Amino acid sequence: METLTQDRPKLGVLGTGTMGSALGSLWARRGYPVVFGSRSPERASAVAASAGPTASGGTYRDAAAHGDVLILPTLWEHTEEVIRQAGSLEGKVLLDCSNPEGSDGHTLMVGHTDSGAENVARWAAGARVVKAFNHVYAEIVNTDPVFGAESASVLYCGDDPDAKAIVARMGMECGFDMIDAGPLVNARLLEPAAALMVQLVRVMGLGPGNVALKLLRR
Numbered sequence: 001m002e003t004l005t006q007d008r009p010k011l012g013v014l015g016t017g018t019m020g021s022a023l024g025s026l027w028a029r030r031g032y033p034v035v036f037g038s039r040s041p042e043r044a045s046a047v048a049a050s051a052g053p054t055a056s057g058g059t060y061r062d063a064a065a066h067g068d069v070l071i072l073p074t075l076w077e078h079t080e081e082v083i084r085q086a087g088s089l090e091g092k093v094l095l096d097c098s099n100p101e102g103s104d105g106h107t108l109m110v111g112h113t114d115s116g117a118e119n120v121a122r123w124a125a126g127a128r129v130v131k132a133f134n135h136v137y138a139e140i141v142n143t144d145p146v147f148g149a150e151s152a153s154v155l156y157c158g159d160d161p162d163a164k165a166i167v168a169r170m171g172m173e174c175g176f177d178m179i180d181a182g183p184l185v186n187a188r189l190l191e192p193a194a195a196l197m198v199q200l201v202r203v204m205g206l207g208p209g210n211v212a213l214k215l216l217r218r
């Protein structure tokens, strides 16, 4: 499989919700060429206009055609349909930050013996899926991953080493502490971590801009 060698791969963002806007804008601010795709190309253009001069808007298919790296920031119930509308994702790095959440926002619809990311890999034939940023709140992406002397960890997993290296480099460039959490099957563990974060933020009241996971190492 070909490795992307350019410093700033072309990005396609498959949705303009809270997380899609946050992640796409994060890299657009660093000069990545970003196409935001949406059901509403007008909304995508508006998000792109505030993201910076290297960003533009279009349909899901436009974003998928543009990007070497695609970001999948969809609500679970729409994920398969968005992938279908995006067209062929063969060979694309697919950064899956979504979670298979139920409508209550914290019940996982898939788990233990399967994961959202593994479903995504089955739906997006030939894509190089990397689960990443699913447990990081958009408010952290929009502000600062640094907490005092530490930076927020992003645990990521996938089966394609080159794809994982690309995502890790993109995250490190933005100040995140990128942690390789193994093969894609470990998304079964990372998706419940996101559900835990939702509990901490929404139920325990810690606030989305104030908390992030940190893996301590020595």
Ligand SMILES: NC(=O)c1ccc[n+]([C@@H]2O[C@H](COP(=O)([O-])OP(=O)(O)OC[C@H]3O[C@@H](n4cnc5c(N)ncnc54)[C@H](OP(=O)(O)O)[C@@H]3O)[C@@H](O)[C@H]2O)c1
Pocket (backbone or CB within 6 Å): 014, 015, 016, 017, 018, 019, 020, 037, 038, 039, 040, 073, 074, 075, 076, 078, 082, 097, 098, 099, 100, 101, 133, 134, 135, 136, 137, 138, 139
């Ligand atoms: N918000 C966070 O802080 C955060 C953090 C980590 C992970 N996530 C994950 O990211 C995913 C999106 O969360 P979000 O908070 O960004 O949600 P959101 O603001 O409600 O965004 C919904 C996303 O789904 C897309 N979508 C496609 N078809 C849709 C339809 N028929 N109805 C509604 N939306 C549709 C939207 O794209 P268009 O409207 O542009 O077509 C948009 O990108 C979830 O899986 C969540 O677990 C969120």
